[in-house]
Amino acid sequence: MLVMKGIVKQFPGVRALDGVDLDVRAGEVHCLLGQNGAGKSTLIKVLAGVHQPDEGTIVFNGEQVRPSSPMDAIKLGFATIYQELDLVDGLSVAENIFLGHEHAYFGFVNRPAASKAAREVMERLGHPEIRPSTEVGRLSPAAKQVVSMARALSHDARLIIMDEPSAALAHDEVANLFRIIRELTAQGVAVVYISHRLEEIREIGDRVTVLKDGRTVAVGLAARDTPTTQIVSLMTGRNVEYVFPPRGGRTLGEEVLRVEGLTAPGVFRDVSFSVRAGEIVGLAGLVGSGRSEILEAVYGARPAAGRVLLEGRPVRRGVVGTVRRGMGLAPEERKAQALILDQSVTANITLGTLPEFAKFGWIDRKRERSEAKRLSELLDIRPPDPERPIRNLSGGNQQKAVLARWLLGGLKLLLLDEPTRGVDVGARAELYAVIHDLAERGIGVLLVSSEVPEVLGLADRVLVLREGAVIHQGDATELDEHRVLDMIMNGRAA
Amino acid sequence: MSEPTTKRPVAGSTVASSVRRLGLGEMRHLGLLAALAILVVVGLVTRPDNFATTSNLVSILSLAATIGVITVGATFVIIGGGIDLSVGAVMALASVWATTVATQEQGPLVMVICALSVGTTVGLINGLLIAYGRLVPFIATLAMLVAARGLAQRMSDRKTQLIRVDNSAIVDLSTTRWLGIPLVVYIFALVVVLGWILLNRTTFGRRTYAVGGNVEAARLAGINVRRHTAVLYGLSGLCCGIAAIIIMARTTTGSSTHGDLYELDAIAAVIIGGTLLTGGRGTIVGSILGLLIFTLITNLFILNGLNTSDQLIAKGLIIVVAVLLQRRNLKERAP
Numbered sequence: 001m002l003v004m005k006g007i008v009k010q011f012p013g014v015r016a017l018d019g020v021d022l023d024v025r026a027g028e029v030h031c032l033l034g035q036n037g038a039g040k041s042t043l044i045k046v047l048a049g050v051h052q053p054d055e056g057t058i059v060f061n062g063e064q065v066r067p068s069s070p071m072d073a074i075k076l077g078f079a080t081i082y083q084e085l086d087l088v089d090g091l092s093v094a095e096n097i098f099l100g101h102e103h104a105y106f107g108f109v110n111r112p113a114a115s116k117a118a119r120e121v122m123e124r125l126g127h128p129e130i131r132p133s134t135e136v137g138r139l140s141p142a143a144k145q146v147v148s149m150a151r152a153l154s155h156d157a158r159l160i161i162m163d164e165p166s167a168a169l170a171h172d173e174v175a176n177l178f179r180i181i182r183e184l185t186a187q188g189v190a191v192v193y194i195s196h197r198l199e200e201i202r203e204i205g206d207r208v209t210v211l212k213d214g215r216t217v218a219v220g221l222a223a224r225d226t227p228t229t230q231i232v233s234l235m236t237g238r239n240v241e242y243v244f245p246p247r248g249g250r251t252l253g254e255e256v257l258r259v260e261g262l263t264a265p266g267v268f269r270d271v272s273f274s275v276r277a278g279e280i281v282g283l284a285g286l287v288g289s290g291r292s293e294i295l296e297a298v299y300g301a302r303p304a305a306g307r308v309l310l311e312g313r314p315v316r317r318g319v320v321g322t323v324r325r326g327m328g329l330a331p332e333e334r335k336a337q338a339l340i341l342d343q344s345v346t347a348n349i350t351l352g353t354l355p356e357f358a359k360f361g362w363i364d365r366k367r368e369r370s371e372a373k374r375l376s377e378l379l380d381i382r383p384p385d386p387e388r389p390i391r392n393l394s395g396g397n398q399q400k401a402v403l404a405r406w407l408l409g410g411l412k413l414l415l416l417d418e419p420t421r422g423v424d425v426g427a428r429a430e431l432y433a434v435i436h437d438l439a440e441r442g443i444g445v446l447l448v449s450s451e452v453p454e455v456l457g458l459a460d461r462v463l464v465l466r467e468g469a470v471i472h473q474g475d476a477t478e479l480d481e482h483r484v485l486d487m488i489m490n491g492r493a494a
Numbered sequence: 495m496s497e498p499t500t501k502r503p504v505a506g507s508t509v510a511s512s513v514r515r516l517g518l519g520e521m522r523h524l525g526l527l528a529a530l531a532i533l534v535v536v537g538l539v540t541r542p543d544n545f546a547t548t549s550n551l552v553s554i555l556s557l558a559a560t561i562g563v564i565t566v567g568a569t570f571v572i573i574g575g576g577i578d579l580s581v582g583a584v585m586a587l588a589s590v591w592a593t594t595v596a597t598q599e600q601g602p603l604v605m606v607i608c609a610l611s612v613g614t615t616v617g618l619i620n621g622l623l624i625a626y627g628r629l630v631p632f633i634a635t636l637a638m639l640v641a642a643r644g645l646a647q648r649m650s651d652r653k654t655q656l657i658r659v660d661n662s663a664i665v666d667l668s669t670t671r672w673l674g675i676p677l678v679v680y681i682f683a684l685v686v687v688l689g690w691i692l693l694n695r696t697t698f699g700r701r702t703y704a705v706g707g708n709v710e711a712a713r714l715a716g717i718n719v720r721r722h723t724a725v726l727y728g729l730s731g732l733c734c735g736i737a738a739i740i741i742m743a744r745t746t747t748g749s750s751t752h753g754d755l756y757e758l759d760a761i762a763a764v765i766i767g768g769t770l771l772t773g774g775r776g777t778i779v780g781s782i783l784g785l786l787i788f789t790l791i792t793n794l795f796i797l798n799g800l801n802t803s804d805q806l807i808a809k810g811l812i813i814v815v816a817v818l819l820q821r822r823n824l825k826e827r828a829p
Binding site (some may be wrong): 312331343 | 670696697700708710711714715718775
């Protein structure tokens, strides 16, 4: 159905695509794999009409095409669902779905028709609870994803490109996403699916194309049968096992954090737990189970009743105070919540502890630079140039810089929200090692992840959350993925 | 500033690195310097007799001094993600307050303190309304623009208040010269240098970039964003107070009509200088170069006896061209 041959795209100083081939058949789920920076995003922007290739041909249904603008691509039947959702927060669900092709007569929007059509699409997607009149800004990330999907469907797309659609979704929502994808492919729609999660690709994918450094290194591998080691080695050019550091070897110290009866009405209730120095405690649960909100409440960024004690003393609400007491947060939305993208790696690293590098407000830039350099070497942040704008780093290295930020102060408790989101397989293993290393230095770690294996692999102790309540608390080694999933999805305590 | 990339040069020579350290080495500043050079050449060609004279250069700098000081404050506010529309009105209010009969009784020192504290206080009120009252900066400072101008009219009864002869120490700031240059120009230069240091060498400056670049990230990194925002507007107000002293010195008056539309000139200078209106990026050097370009245009039009309306058209075009070039820069930066 779609054949791309020899696509080249040059940016000033970078050859983002250097001869990419892609061949997608009608009714299949074609997975696109590659590390950050391999050219996946550029490739889908070519399909979406955002970038025009410098060389190469695109043939769609036997005709040579050249999408010259996003509108053009949509007219051809290509719909793209971006990783960073491109919805207008201030508009309603229906308005977002039909943005650009409104149900209108002479410029006047026919609202009843739009909301009826929106409701139909939502029902088809299995989310009738998302009402057409709701403002999109009020929706959860998962619900926004559904709206994006609805927008693609409303265009009668024949080729849907999904850039990490599952990154913002919890387990049951991924199942729903897959159900929708299967429905679409049964109707002959082709899906180009980008994900870092190999297990998803095995479940939903038909064939796999692997990109590396802007080139296609493998075309049309069978998604189910190709061994993981082969895929990973194609992506990285080396054999990397997707592994967690070994357990043990860490001695747990005093209790760092104690949370008693933490409650935020409608979000979570009566949450109590503690974290010891050198201990990694994981929170497992679905999106909406209150896991990220608990982290925010501990951090003082969200009001909640109950007590939070750091080293035995209660913390005052408000981030300024909790940071001063030695807490640090690596938030879920790295770009939106953690990074100053225009600033250098150094400035991003020292952002949280700037006063320590200053006398009377005057920054000691030499010391600042040398500390940033030390940390970027310690965490192996690449490229090893701390003066580079952080915008140019890959997701994994940006995340390391966020971790480095909190290593500078006298950090006692590190809060991690989805630490490996949007991070490729190779960099994940490195991040896991870094997190372990931090714990070994006596820092308490509180970890939230949608990926159950990640929580189980990293944490010493696991709290299982369901609908805002802790339903299980215990050693990670006594649990397996199956049991945790069973608990969070069916509500059965072990 | 038409240069396509902002990538830093690969570890260059020591000359290059010291140029960079001055903040002059950035490509966009080279563009501004080029524009400035072209204007100077135009001046030399069209008015060879009186462009390059000391008196003309001094008048350019004195003209630039008033808005220049305001521009430094505006640069901080805009890098911090805000906007201050009230600057001209606040300067007028400060000049009026400092020249009332009651204030003039107390002597020149009190007049200076009065101008500075009126400016700072009004700026802090802006800041508190924006940071803690959660008003949109555009609206809060628009309201302050109207209200401050009104208060200035009320206090002065719409009359121009002359500085008394026994307070002529204020006026001396513009008439006394060091090395042929009036003291007000030194004040301007001092504000620029202090502003540059504050923005580039202190935690306050770094946090200004952080708050403007990503307010949520700044908050979660433990920065007291509200307090910082309030202080930014206070700083802008302080600059208005300093500008009020300069304009009092230059005109020997305090008046509610001082500084009309200065907010637009200041914001235009900041934008031409490459500071993003969305915050997070920008430089003091750029703003000052932008301001000098603006002032030079005014000067060239006056010297050549051209229409002031044409002058406004030329300024408008320059703003548009500058912003268009900036947008091209941004686009090419994106992967």
